[in-house]
Amino acid sequence: MNLNLEKLNGYSVLYIKEERIDAHNSGELKETILHMIEQGEINIIVQLERVRFIDSSGLGALLSGYKHAAAKSGKLALACCKPQVLSMFELTRLNRVFEIYADLNEAFESEA
């Protein structure tokens, strides 16, 4: 899976450089996030601007990251969701679990 990790304003920003998150690559996404949390990177923003499609396994990978970060008193938030992707969070009501920001600046300001 094509991912980029940057440290910005004290956050680990994980850029998903794929148009699609499905059962083919969601396992790798989940492992990457869990590895970050194990390394102490517990405040994570997942940047989803490139993502046009996410399935149940992709939502599950993000939820897994959210729960593991929360268990260590950290946080996993989302930024830059396309409308179709946002509608998946709404359909599953996961929009009530995740903080979802329009862009990274809004995420930094809200989380500060």
Next chain:
Amino acid sequence: MGTSIIQIDVIIPTQTKYLNLIGSIGESLGKDLDDFCGDHEALAYQLNLVLTEAATNAIRHGCYNNPEDTVRISIHIQEHELNIKVYDHGQGFDLEMVSLPDLDHPQEGGLGIFFIRTLMDSVTYTHEGESNVLEIVKYLDMRPVIENHSNHQ
């Protein structure tokens, strides 16, 4: 033409790398379906999702240890009815035992069948010959065919 028939049959190995191909077929169909009155973009996403989830299910329930195992996917659209059949050769499962997810206490798994049930009109899982078949039906809001009788006065 409202009377046109679309039939697509695809056979893939039980490997998740082919999910993109299957999902893309659904997306294209949703975008390009003539005479569909609803939101083409929404239908495209729904078909992409439902085909991806159904194929994932079949791959996972299929014979993982047999590299020659395949999943067959059949899509049929005629008039108002969209019919998807996904055939696997695994142990099968009891669809009735798949409960609705508790969305107030979200868990990582169990959302695939929820999406199919929520977005489509009917779902069944039956045994047919040597395969299991997940059959999904969605009724589409199609433009009515208007017959022109004006030249037959």
